[in-house]
Amino acid sequence: MSTKIADVIVPEIFNPYVVQRTMELSALVQSGIVQNTEEFDRLASAPTMVVDEFIEDIEVIGEIIFRYKDKEYSLDCHDGISIAESHKEDETTQEFATIDEFLNGFILDGKPIKDRVTELDIVFH
Numbered sequence: 001m002s003t004k005i006a007d008v009i010v011p012e013i014f015n016p017y018v019v020q021r022t023m024e025l026s027a028l029v030q031s032g033i034v035q036n037t038e039e040f041d042r043l044a045s046a047p048t049m050v051v052d053e054f055i056e057d058i059e060v061i062g063e064i065i066f067r068y069k070d071k072e073y074s075l076d077c078h079d080g081i082s083i084a085e086s087h088k089e090d091e092t093t094q095e096f097a098t099i100d101e102f103l104n105g106f107i108l109d110g111k112p113i114k115d116r117v118t119e120l121d122i123v124f125h
Helices: 011-025 027-031 038-044 051-061 099-105
Strands: 063-068 071-077 081-085 094-096 121-124
Touching: 051 063, 051 071, 051 099, 081 099, 094 099
Parallel strands: none
Antiparallel strands: 063 071, 063 121, 071 081, 081 094
């Protein structure tokens, strides 16, 4: 089994370093044109779950439960993607033939899930 960068780099440790080092080296910051703010730190240190990692979890694990805002969703990947609000499967189930179709076609608050991956709270996988 090969080692991946995600297996070695711990985002909680690495992200603050990258933010700090980028700020130190930035000519815009050094000149005073741009200043570091709490909002910048919050945005730059956002969760690092990227779409590729999400896809890998779907393909390898096959079953994922996640929360988005106040709703919990159950995702199952066997012969396509089936996703529904947890405990409301009958009323909310959506089916997708491929992961790509799911990433682009499953909409949360007006955006495809691929654009919301960093906002998901993974409960179980």
